[in-house]
Amino acid sequence: MQDLTIGFIGGGNMARSLIGGLIADGVAAENIMVADPDEGHCRALTAEFGIATRHDNAAVASTADVVVLAVKPQLLHEVATGLAELAGPGNRLFLSVAAGVRAADIERWLGEGTPLVRAMPNTPALVQSGATGLFGNANTTEQQREAAEAILRAVGLTLWVDEEAKLDAITAISGSGPAYFFAFMEALEGAGEKLGLEREQARLLAVQTAFGAAKMALESPDEPGTLRERVTSPGGTTERALEVLEAGGMRDLVNDATAAARERAGELADLLGEN
Numbered sequence: 639m640q641d642l643t644i645g646f647i648g649g650g651n652m653a654r655s656l657i658g659g660l661i662a663d664g665v666a667a668e669n670i671m672v673a674d675p676d677e678g679h680c681r682a683l684t685a686e687f688g689i690a691t692r693h694d695n696a697a698v699a700s701t702a703d704v705v706v707l708a709v710k711p712q713l714l715h716e717v718a719t720g721l722a723e724l725a726g727p728g729n730r731l732f733l734s735v736a737a738g739v740r741a742a743d744i745e746r747w748l749g750e751g752t753p754l755v756r757a758m759p760n761t762p763a764l765v766q767s768g769a770t771g772l773f774g775n776a777n778t779t780e781q782q783r784e785a786a787e788a789i790l791r792a793v794g795l796t797l798w799v800d801e802e803a804k805l806d807a808i809t810a811i812s813g814s815g816p817a818y819f820f821a822f823m824e825a826l827e828g829a830g831e832k833l834g835l836e837r838e839q840a841r842l843l844a845v846q847t848a849f850g851a852a853k854m855a856l857e858s859p860d861e862p863g864t865l866r867e868r869v870t871s872p873g874g875t876t877e878r879a880l881e882v883l884e885a886g887g888m889r890d891l892v893n894d895a896t897a898a899a900r901e902r903a904g905e906l907a908d909l910l911g912e913n
């Protein structure tokens with residue numbers, strides 16, 4: 639892993655999160671390169687992480703053992719076909735983090751036989767607390783799967799799936815998931831302000847509480863449901879609040895929201911796979 643050269647195609651939010659986590663894990667800045675058309679993104683990445691950047695995708699991909707495709711799904715066809723000369727059977731590993739776009743379509747654009755791992759990471763990778771689902775196509779060697787896993791494990795938890803369709807469920811739960819929790823923190827912050835706290839105080843309390851609850855849920859042998867019960871005194875304040883959330887349909891809403899996210903991943907796959 640320490641000797642792997644990793645080339646990112648696209649230097650936006652997800653790439654930045656992965657790069658930050660990899661650097662924090664001790665990967666040498668010389669082993670990471672980014673291609674992005676935006677001069678501002680390139681300058682910011684070099685300033686923050688000391689990595690080299692280019693505007694030329696092929697120049698970056700040609701020097702990399704692992705090429706991370708981190709552009710928007712809608713751009714993946716164009717970007718992948720542009721790298722076809724550097725792909726193919728027995729060639730370097732491609733690692734796509736794009737939501738929805740199927741491995742078979744990416745392989746067709748890069749060239750049949752290309753070793754490809756599809757990953758669904760999330761932005762907490764930046765602070766090495768990411769969660770990533772992985773799926774490898776039939777062309778990947780054991781060594782390449784290990785390389786993909788080592789990159790993502792450096793920035794958090796990894797989980798292989800045996801059916802590619804499960805990546806869409808992972809997208810809905812943990813890929814998009816940080817946004818759900820950030821939205822809940824925003825809501826709690828706003829609620830705290832309404833209840834008379836200073837905005838900054840309310841934010842700090844909301845964020846620290848989310849962190850504490852997540853840390854506890856991760857470290858405790860007990861399930862989140864048990865931890866919830868321990869906060870909820872019979873006839874107390876939490877019980878009253880949870881009744882309101884349940885009456886408002888919280889669980890149905892979460893089911894509907896994640897189903898919508900998964901459906902969107904499928905729509906993207908169908909739409910973009912036509913190319």
Ligand SMILES: NC(=O)C1=CN([C@@H]2O[C@H](COP(=O)(O)OP(=O)(O)OC[C@H]3O[C@@H](n4cnc5c(N)ncnc54)[C@H](OP(=O)(O)O)[C@@H]3O)[C@@H](O)[C@H]2O)C=CC1
Binds near residue numbers: 648674736737813
């Ligand atoms: N953000 C997230 O939480 C997650 C994102 N993903 C996936 O990661 C991928 C990237 O998402 P995200 O980082 O959020 O998106 P961003 O738009 O932040 O990043 C994409 C980057 O690619 C650049 N770019 C545009 N065209 C090209 C090109 N032809 N060649 C190289 N780079 C190009 C963009 O530049 P410009 O802005 O100038 O267009 C931008 O800097 C998506 O496929 C998404 O599904 C997966 C999991 C989580």
Ligand SMILES: O=C(O)[C@@H]1CCC=N1
Binds near residue numbers: 737809813814
């Ligand atoms: O919103 C999106 O489509 C991407 C994929 C998962 C998180 N962000």
